[in-house]
Amino acid sequence: MVSDETHVVTDDGSYGTKGLVTDKLKEVMAAGKVDYVLAVGPVPMMRAVANMTGPEKIKTIVSLNSIMVDGTGMCGGCRVLVNNSSQFACVDGPEFDATQVNFEVLMQRNNMYREQEKMSIDRLQADPAGELDRLRLKNHKYECAAEAVGVTNE
Ligand code: FES
Structure with a gap:
């Protein structure tokens, strides 16, 4: 125990x-x-x-x-x-x-990133759907860039 x-x-x-x-x-x-x-x-x-x-x-x-x-x-x-x-x-x-x-x-x-975290929370609270779309688009751009140089998550 x-x-x-x-x-x-x-x-x-x-x-x-x-x-x-x-x-x-x-x-x-x-x-x-x-x-x-x-x-x-x-x-x-x-x-x-x-x-x-x-x-x-x-x-x-x-x-x-x-x-x-x-x-x-x-x-x-x-x-x-x-x-x-x-x-x-x-x-x-x-x-x-x-x-x-x-x-x-x-x-x-x-x-170190307190200010950026606060800005992100503020954006999320002001426009949850818009901020999530923005983050998804940003993530998609990183995935496309990674694919372009041959880096994958697999
Ligand atoms: S999160 Fe640990 S080295 Fe990147």
Whole structure:
């Protein structure tokens, strides 16, 4: 058995307990032995979890959500620093030992396209069908260009 308890925590309390994951983790750690933590979610949350479990020597795995473009280890978009070594989350992870992850670099890299992401969300919200058509057309142009130079997805 891995665990016999589930604790749900949400920022606004709309489901489970209102609060932070780290509040519940602190409570669970204080109540008994924790052997293993798997953190999946926003980078600041994973970093906060790692900061709590690391000093207690609790094995902690994080699932990194770095920016991915091709998902094949070729583009370098998902590069993360783990144990001071460049790793690609798409092929080397996405799960890594939390104590080895440089979360500051990950946060910097994830913020690189914040403005473009916001612009895309704004366009999508303003005109969902139009934006999806625009993205499909853009993707089609890339596929045609790739075909022209002999690159296929197969
Ligand atoms: S997504 Fe391109 S190298 Fe990982």
